[in-house]
Amino acid sequence: xxxxxxxxxxxxxxxxxxxxxxxxxxxxxxxxxxxxxxxxxxxxxxxxxxxxxxxxxxxxxxxxxxxxxxxxxxxxxxxxxxxxxxxxxxxxxxxxxxxxxxxxxxxxxxxxxxxxxxxxxxxxxxxxxxxxxxxxxxxxxxxxxxxxxxxxxxxxxxxxxxxxxxxxxxxxxxxxxxxxxxxxxxxxxxxxxxxxxxxxxxxxxxxxxxxxxxxxxxxxxxxxxxxxxxxxxxxxxxxxxxxxxxxxxxxxxxxxxxxxxxxxxxxxxxxxxxxxxxxxxxxxxxxxxxxxxxxxxxxxxxxxxxxxxxxxxxxxxxxxxxxxxxxxxxxxxxxxxxxxxxxxxxxxxxxxxxxxxxxxxxxxxxxxxxxxxxxxxxxxxxxxxxxxxxxxxxx
Ligand SMILES: Cc1ncc(COP(=O)(O)O)c(C=O)c1O
Numbered sequence: 001x002x003x004x005x006x007x008x009x010x011x012x013x014x015x016x017x018x019x020x021x022x023x024x025x026x027x028x029x030x031x032x033x034x035x036x037x038x039x040x041x042x043x044x045x046x047x048x049x050x051x052x053x054x055x056x057x058x059x060x061x062x063x064x065x066x067x068x069x070x071x072x073x074x075x076x077x078x079x080x081x082x083x084x085x086x087x088x089x090x091x092x093x094x095x096x097x098x099x100x101x102x103x104x105x106x107x108x109x110x111x112x113x114x115x116x117x118x119x120x121x122x123x124x125x126x127x128x129x130x131x132x133x134x135x136x137x138x139x140x141x142x143x144x145x146x147x148x149x150x151x152x153x154x155x156x157x158x159x160x161x162x163x164x165x166x167x168x169x170x171x172x173x174x175x176x177x178x179x180x181x182x183x184x185x186x187x188x189x190x191x192x193x194x195x196x197x198x199x200x201x202x203x204x205x206x207x208x209x210x211x212x213x214x215x216x217x218x219x220x221x222x223x224x225x226x227x228x229x230x231x232x233x234x235x236x237x238x239x240x241x242x243x244x245x246x247x248x249x250x251x252x253x254x255x256x257x258x259x260x261x262x263x264x265x266x267x268x269x270x271x272x273x274x275x276x277x278x279x280x281x282x283x284x285x286x287x288x289x290x291x292x293x294x295x296x297x298x299x300x301x302x303x304x305x306x307x308x309x310x311x312x313x314x315x316x317x318x319x320x321x322x323x324x325x326x327x328x329x330x331x332x333x334x335x336x337x338x339x340x341x342x343x344x345x346x347x348x349x350x351x352x353x354x355x356x357x358x359x360x361x362x363x364x365x366x367x368x369x370x371x372x373x374x375x376x377x378x379x380x381x382x383x384x385x386x387x388x389x390x391x392x393x394x395x
Pocket of ligand 1: 090092115186209210220221
């Protein structure tokens with residue numbers, strides 16, 4: 001959990017070299033997988049010296065692993081963070097942070113249009129006497145009205161999922177500072193290539209590392225980044241609860257992170273091309289992509305982000321059935337509920353993530369029957385556009 005300040009400024013150089021300790025085990029180029037559940041001590045005096053902070057050693061797998069620490073150093077370097085901590089999934093990062101930072105009687109504000117399970121977890125928190133209020137992203141009056149004397153923190157994604165709202169981080173941090181609230185940003189959709197919320201004074205950044213950080217749809221992990229004392233306090237909680245990432249996953253994550261900029265810069269370009277194609281198509285209604293001038297948060301996104309990301313949501317001009325038919329006719333993407341990997345994935349939120357809500361309940365949160373979520377991978381933009389064009393012709 002050490003700060004790494006390598007001074008690399010190019011996004012790709014940072015992705016490859018950021019946070020990497022050059023001197024590794026057996027002069028290996030790549031960080032090895034330390035596949036061990038426990039660590040050993042020469043004698044009990046060494047253990048005591050370790051506990052007294054006189055020796056820096058590892059103790060037990062649940063308390064940290066060298067491969068995990070290497071991945072954390074890399075993520076901290078990419079996010080300009082003093083410290084980063086990995087978890088077994090994005091949700092375990094979110095639940096651990098909220099459990100560690102809140103206690104009974106306290107309150108949080110959660111921005112709507114977030115990952116559904118984050119909102120569901122706030123319902124779980126109510127069981128422990130922690131209340132939450134949902135506010136529309138960017139609604140500063142609604143936010144001011146939601147804050148109570150018991151409010152401790154504001155939690156939001158930026159960009160949000162699936163409507164890609166971009167929060168004005170400077171404004172949000174100023175608002176929170178005046179009221180002594182912490183700000184936590186789930187920056188999964190942005191990645192540190194497109195946005196570094198800590199540079200705006202945000203307290204914690206969370207990632208579902210399952211998505212862009214891993215980048216290959218082959219691992220589950222979560223990350224928390226911020227100032228060392230806060231991250232260490234969350235780490236103390238993790239040592240007890242045990243929602244840890246394993247050494248093999250950490251290894252895969254390091255491998256994925258090295259191509260983060262390469263992938264994300266490509267995904268930014270491809271998504272912009274796809275979004276512009278969709279926005280101009282007569283069979284498509286609204287397109288939600290912060291890179292489009294028509295997006296409600298385009299101005300903020302342009303000022304705050306270096307790129308607009310790889311996720312696009314859009315509405316097909318048609319019925320529930322016609323929208324599903326369109327999704328079925330796409331040949332390149334897989335139908336799947338994730339995003340951020342090298343394969344393009346497509347989802348129909350009304351059928352997939354929100355299948356258990358009535359149409360009325362879905363409409364209240366903007367999940368129309370016609371909404372499609374399209375997460376670009378690293379395929380050729382022309383091929384993706386051609387595939388979309390053909391599928392739209394057919395419906
Ligand atoms: C924005 C966002 N945050 C958090 C999560 C949860 O992450 P995980 O699936 O790694 O638990 C997701 C998952 O889809 C997500 O999209």
